[in-house]
Structure formats: C-alpha cells, structure tokens
Amino acid sequence: MYPLLASGTDTGYIVGVRADDYGLSAESAARQVRELQPNIVFLCSPNNPTGTGLGLDVVEAVYEAGEPSQTIVIVDEAYHEFAHDGTPSALTLLPGRERLIVSRTMSKAFALAGARVGYMAAAPEVTDALRLVRLPYHLSAITQATALAALHHRVALMADVEDIKRQRDRIVSELQRMGLKPAASDSNYVFFGGLDNPHEVWQGLLDAGVLIRDVGIAGHLRVTAGTETETTAFLEALERILAGRAVQPA
Ligand SMILES: Cc1ncc(COP(=O)(O)O)c(C=O)c1O
CATH class of the missing domain: 3.40.640.10 (Type I PLP-dependent aspartate aminotransferase-like (Major domain))
Incomplete structure (x- = not known):
C-alpha cells in the first residue's frame, strides 16, 4: 500500500x-x-x-x-x-x-x-x-x-493473540522438521522457503481446502497462523504434498 x-x-x-x-x-x-x-x-x-x-x-x-x-x-x-x-x-x-x-x-x-x-x-x-x-x-x-x-475487551482479545503466537511457533518448528526454511517470525504468519515449486504446493494446499499466500518471492510461501485445528489441517496437508501423496479436501 x-x-x-x-x-x-x-x-x-x-x-x-x-x-x-x-x-x-x-x-x-x-x-x-x-x-x-x-x-x-x-x-x-x-x-x-x-x-x-x-x-x-x-x-x-x-x-x-x-x-x-x-x-x-x-x-x-x-x-x-x-x-x-x-x-x-x-x-x-x-x-x-x-x-x-x-x-x-x-x-x-x-x-x-x-x-x-x-x-x-x-x-x-x-x-x-x-x-x-x-x-x-x-x-x-x-x-x-x-x-x-x-x-x-482487550484482555479477551489478547488471549487470542497468545493462542496465535503458539500456533506460529508450532508452524516454524514443524516446517523446520520437514526440512523447509521458515524465517524467524515475530508476526502472526510464517514466511518459508526451501520449496522447489511453491505454486504447486500452494495449489495442492488449496485443493485440500487450505488457502495460504503466494507472495511472489521465488521458492517461498507465507502462511498465517490460525486456530490449532486450522494449523493442524495446514501442516498435515503440507506434509502429504511434500511426500508426493494425494490430498483429500478438508
Ligand atoms: C506491515 C503492515 N502495515 C500496516 C498494515 C495495515 O493494515 P490496515 O490498513 O488494515 O490497518 C498492514 C496490513 O496488511 C501491514 O501488513
């Protein structure tokens, strides 16, 4: 902007x-x-x-x-x-x-x-x-x-922020475990590299009902941390895609 x-x-x-x-x-x-x-x-x-x-x-x-x-x-x-x-x-x-x-x-x-x-x-x-x-x-x-x-209502709203931070940190460590390269994040999303074909991964996730962001940077994608259930859906779909297995829509 x-x-x-x-x-x-x-x-x-x-x-x-x-x-x-x-x-x-x-x-x-x-x-x-x-x-x-x-x-x-x-x-x-x-x-x-x-x-x-x-x-x-x-x-x-x-x-x-x-x-x-x-x-x-x-x-x-x-x-x-x-x-x-x-x-x-x-x-x-x-x-x-x-x-x-x-x-x-x-x-x-x-x-x-x-x-x-x-x-x-x-x-x-x-x-x-x-x-x-x-x-x-x-x-x-x-x-x-x-x-x-x-x-x-900031106390209640900030409680949601703590949940999102936990999911953000979980995404970073899980992506590292999968051999990808997440940037250290102080935000509510994780920018990660190490993808040979980010657009295919993005499309595979979309087919599985998970929408993340292709920010147009070679080899990278960006995912926003959501609820624990949403984050689990993302991580499981991504792991299946990286392993070359078909993904069923969520
Ligand atoms: C770095 C940065 N600054 C500011 C904003 C502003 O958001 P808004 O216009 O909704 O207040 C955004 C939104 O994406 C952002 O990414």
Missing part, C-alpha cells in the same frame, strides 16, 4: 534494499538514508511478508542518519502484539525524538480489519501538524465506538 498511496499523492517512492536473507542491519539502513535523504522513511517491524522484526539499533541508526535531511521516521508496528515476549517497541525510543512516529492498527491483534482503524504515537508537534492535513471526516463515530469497545 505504501507505493500505491505515494503514487496517489504524487510522491516519489524508493524501495530500500535488504540483505539476501531479508535481514536489515543498522549500518545498511543508515547508509541508504544518508545516500537518499528522503523526507519520510517507513520501517516495518515486524516486516511483511517476512515476519522478521528489526532491532531498535536499526531505528536509532536510521533516525540519526536522517538528522541532516530532517527525515521523518515511521516505524510500522502493525504486528507488534505478536512479537515474542520481551521484544522492545519503538515506542520506547519516542522521548526526545520528535521526528519519530510509531504506527499501529486494530486490524491484526484486535481482528478488526473491517473497522479500518489505525493509530499512531508521536510528539505533540507531529500530531498537531497532522490535524491540519488529515481528511475532515476520516473516522466515523461508529468506528470510534467499535474501537473503544475492542479496547474495553
């Missing part, structure tokens, strides 16, 4: 570069910001589609590298609630960094994508400036009431 939104506002958009294993070091990220001097940088942590998180050292380095160009750094933490316990949020870096913005959404951990509610934390100067440029009627009263109700 970022390039699409940029093109809709006539804004130039440059895709940053990651290492071959999709990692991003503080040094590489800072160098790219120094070279390009962008007005705004987006850092997704955990990243989509790899599910991998960024160390806070990367955020700090990018922020410092953006000092001469006064670059605004937006850390997209859409999936942060799914991160392993103890993973620090970029929220902890906000004090004293007035060019830093941390954005979140209610679409993922709160399972409320239909409400279309996102939010951000930033210095008051930034939030005040945004009030001047935001659309006048951007959140309906009903949407706001829905978001407040979800916050009210």
Whole structure:
C-alpha cells in the first residue's frame, strides 16, 4: 500500500534494499538514508511478508542518519502484539525524538480489519501538524465506538493473540522438521522457503481446502497462523504434498 498511496499523492517512492536473507542491519539502513535523504522513511517491524522484526539499533541508526535531511521516521508496528515476549517497541525510543512516529492498527491483534482503524504515537508537534492535513471526516463515530469497545475487551482479545503466537511457533518448528526454511517470525504468519515449486504446493494446499499466500518471492510461501485445528489441517496437508501423496479436501 505504501507505493500505491505515494503514487496517489504524487510522491516519489524508493524501495530500500535488504540483505539476501531479508535481514536489515543498522549500518545498511543508515547508509541508504544518508545516500537518499528522503523526507519520510517507513520501517516495518515486524516486516511483511517476512515476519522478521528489526532491532531498535536499526531505528536509532536510521533516525540519526536522517538528522541532516530532517527525515521523518515511521516505524510500522502493525504486528507488534505478536512479537515474542520481551521484544522492545519503538515506542520506547519516542522521548526526545520528535521526528519519530510509531504506527499501529486494530486490524491484526484486535481482528478488526473491517473497522479500518489505525493509530499512531508521536510528539505533540507531529500530531498537531497532522490535524491540519488529515481528511475532515476520516473516522466515523461508529468506528470510534467499535474501537473503544475492542479496547474495553482487550484482555479477551489478547488471549487470542497468545493462542496465535503458539500456533506460529508450532508452524516454524514443524516446517523446520520437514526440512523447509521458515524465517524467524515475530508476526502472526510464517514466511518459508526451501520449496522447489511453491505454486504447486500452494495449489495442492488449496485443493485440500487450505488457502495460504503466494507472495511472489521465488521458492517461498507465507502462511498465517490460525486456530490449532486450522494449523493442524495446514501442516498435515503440507506434509502429504511434500511426500508426493494425494490430498483429500478438508
Ligand atoms: C506491515 C503492515 N502495515 C500496516 C498494515 C495495515 O493494515 P490496515 O490498513 O488494515 O490497518 C498492514 C496490513 O496488511 C501491514 O501488513
């Protein structure tokens, strides 16, 4: 969506570069910001589609590298609630960094994508400036009431997050056991490689009643963690496909 939104506002958009294993070091990220001097940088942590998180050292380095160009750094933490316990949020870096913005959404951990509610934390100067440029009627009263109700029930909703994290970790270890290469995930999905023909595997899973995501990266697929039953259906179908056995629709 970022390039699409940029093109809709006539804004130039440059895709940053990651290492071959999709990692991003503080040094590489800072160098790219120094070279390009962008007005705004987006850092997704955990990243989509790899599910991998960024160390806070990367955020700090990018922020410092953006000092001469006064670059605004937006850390997209859409999936942060799914991160392993103890993973620090970029929220902890906000004090004293007035060019830093941390954005979140209610679409993922709160399972409320239909409400279309996102939010951000930033210095008051930034939030005040945004009030001047935001659309006048951007959140309906009903949407706001829905978001407040979800916050009210956050303990129950976060319990579902813990279940999803358990299934996510189960997927990673089971895929490793099957000889595949799952990326370390701090998200609610697992990006995995080691597939000779990902599209055939994707189709085989679909034929078995399991829909996962072909994100168009060679040799890889991405699967979202679901309930224990859904995860079992995925893992069993995948194992049968890899073994070259026919799969019966679920
Ligand atoms: C990295 C990332 N950020 C933000 C979002 C935003 O979600 P929404 O527009 O539903 O709030 C998504 C959704 O897929 C995402 O993958």
